[in-house]
Amino acid sequence: MTDRPQETHQVVVVGAGPAGLLLAAELRLAGVGTVVLERHAKRPDFCRGFNLNARALDLLARRGLDRRFVDEGWQVGHAAFSGLPVTLNLAGTATDHPFSLGIPQTRVEEVLEEHAAKSGADIRRGHAFEGLDQDDDGVTVHVNAGYRIRAEYVVGCDGGRSGVRKSAGIAFPGTASTRFTLLGDVELAEEGALPFGVTGPVFTIPRPGYVRIVTEDREPPADRDEPVTLDRFQAAVDDALGRHVELRAPRWLTRFGNAARQAEEYVKGRVLLAGDAAHIHPPAGAIGVNVALDDAFNLGWKLAATVGGNAPDGLLASYHDERHAVGVDLLASTRAQVVLGEPDDRLAPLIELLTRVANHPGGNRAFTETLTGLDTRYPMDSCQEHPHPWLGRLAPDVPLSTDEGEVTLASLLASGRGVLVDSSEDRAFLAQAESWQDRLTLVGASGLAPSAVLVRPDGHTAWAAHGEPSKQDSADLERALHRWHGAGRHTAPASVTRQRNVER
Numbered sequence: 001m002t003d004r005p006q007e008t009h010q011v012v013v014v015g016a017g018p019a020g021l022l023l024a025a026e027l028r029l030a031g032v033g034t035v036v037l038e039r040h041a042k043r044p045d046f047c048r049g050f051n052l053n054a055r056a057l058d059l060l061a062r063r064g065l066d067r068r069f070v071d072e073g074w075q076v077g078h079a080a081f082s083g084l085p086v087t088l089n090l091a092g093t094a095t096d097h098p099f100s101l102g103i104p105q106t107r108v109e110e111v112l113e114e115h116a117a118k119s120g121a122d123i124r125r126g127h128a129f130e131g132l133d134q135d136d137d138g139v140t141v142h143v144n145a146g147y148r149i150r151a152e153y154v155v156g157c158d159g160g161r162s163g164v165r166k167s168a169g170i171a172f173p174g175t176a177s178t179r180f181t182l183l184g185d186v187e188l189a190e191e192g193a194l195p196f197g198v199t200g201p202v203f204t205i206p207r208p209g210y211v212r213i214v215t216e217d218r219e220p221p222a223d224r225d226e227p228v229t230l231d232r233f234q235a236a237v238d239d240a241l242g243r244h245v246e247l248r249a250p251r252w253l254t255r256f257g258n259a260a261r262q263a264e265e266y267v268k269g270r271v272l273l274a275g276d277a278a279h280i281h282p283p284a285g286a287i288g289v290n291v292a293l294d295d296a297f298n299l300g301w302k303l304a305a306t307v308g309g310n311a312p313d314g315l316l317a318s319y320h321d322e323r324h325a326v327g328v329d330l331l332a333s334t335r336a337q338v339v340l341g342e343p344d345d346r347l348a349p350l351i352e353l354l355t356r357v358a359n360h361p362g363g364n365r366a367f368t369e370t371l372t373g374l375d376t377r378y379p380m381d382s383c384q385e386h387p388h389p390w391l392g393r394l395a396p397d398v399p400l401s402t403d404e405g406e407v408t409l410a411s412l413l414a415s416g417r418g419v420l421v422d423s424s425e426d427r428a429f430l431a432q433a434e435s436w437q438d439r440l441t442l443v444g445a446s447g448l449a450p451s452a453v454l455v456r457p458d459g460h461t462a463w464a465a466h467g468e469p470s471k472q473d474s475a476d477l478e479r480a481l482h483r484w485h486g487a488g489r490h491t492a493p494a495s496v497t498r499q500r501n502v503e504r
């Protein structure tokens, strides 16, 4: 393979699923040369997921992308949680999008692919990753189309069976599947022969022009990858129902298990993982696409700063620290849903107790925020005895009055840069951050509840001052600026400190 022609690029992203496409767009926003390798020449016809959750929409809104999806999806005011007979309400939770959005995953990918391509990502369909070699200076990626790419970093967004993960020797510990589920996207020969919803052990969901039927695979073959035929699926459904319901015109027949595994390292040298490549979990809760987008959003700006030479020590490692911890919670919550669905009478008191908690308004909110990731709070340094409640969390999309006019906090993040908003009387924090103006948008504004706030490019609050500005606030800000944006650069004093968007 070494005699193959070689190209040089800054970052190679393997996989054009939700994680890879959003990551590529984020890297391009910061001007990073990005190639996406996707083994499929065209997107498969079948559709796995059908939703974007509140957290994913909040993140997409930080780049002005949420409307693209909201305008064509359908809104449901609650979150999915299998295993408990409760409705998890999104009203009153910490989100700017208090709903789950019904939208096919294939459509989400189409929009993200268009966005990534427009941003300048070089998306190569039909080009499969075959292997990699990494050294201290870079990574060589072997591509099936007969060439190599030398890159500074490679990100495996290549799904649960990630070849990148395997090639980099990253361990993937967890639990193997104990149960298997058959899924069929089919038509009913006789319309209405099977009601929508749960019919004994069969779950039927209406889809445009077809139905999705899922049922347990009671006798999975030794080779779990053996293709599922219509005959096999028909027999499993009939067996589960105890009667014959004729199925036809299969669009997608598959089998999936309830394995839960997580990569031990999300960052290994110059190889990184995001999305399903970093974690697989049972599909309960319908959250995989959303977590994949969340990983990509956390990683994009950090990798871009690293490639651009602006990253402080430890910035890339913080991707592992922050997202691995979220992955641990993800596996726990999806596995819990599977356990609660087990046919085991001993679970009845637990289900009863959790149902009571989830039906309590405070409990309902806590459940909903935990399961959707709305409670995500990354660890941030603060010497304050009582840090501002926004610290570490996604800063809400509050309206702001700047000298340039009315804006919202989320809209200030559209360029992919971090933002410092100062509503203190003397705007002293803006003056303090002058040396970071090549990396930050500095905004003087009124109408902000904390007196000033530093928001990372991914929308999470890195620092917030409340009350009268103090020396402590200033020391905390200095630390936060260095921790997330590296050393300041001395530039000529600027005359405008109201709102500044300096081009890269």
Ligand SMILES: Cc1cc2nc3c(=O)[nH]c(=O)nc-3n(C[C@H](O)[C@H](O)[C@H](O)COP(=O)(O)OP(=O)(O)OC[C@H]3O[C@@H](n4cnc5c(N)ncnc54)[C@H](O)[C@@H]3O)c2cc1C
Pocket (backbone or CB within 6 Å): 014, 015, 016, 017, 018, 019, 020, 037, 038, 039, 040, 048, 049, 050, 051, 105, 127, 128, 129, 130, 157, 158, 159, 160, 162, 163, 183, 256, 274, 275, 276, 277, 283, 286, 287, 288, 289, 290, 291, 292
């Ligand atoms: C039946 C089912 C239903 C689901 N329902 C939902 C739902 O309702 N909501 C939800 O949020 N999630 C759902 N999920 C989960 C969701 O589909 C995944 O979590 C999500 O697609 C992960 O995104 P990703 O970008 O990490 O990986 P993927 O979407 O798997 O993308 C990986 C990409 O990498 C490519 N690739 C793989 N190997 C190579 C290679 N060697 N070279 C180049 N390219 C390669 C693949 O072709 C693919 O395009 C469901 C999953 C299943 C199986």
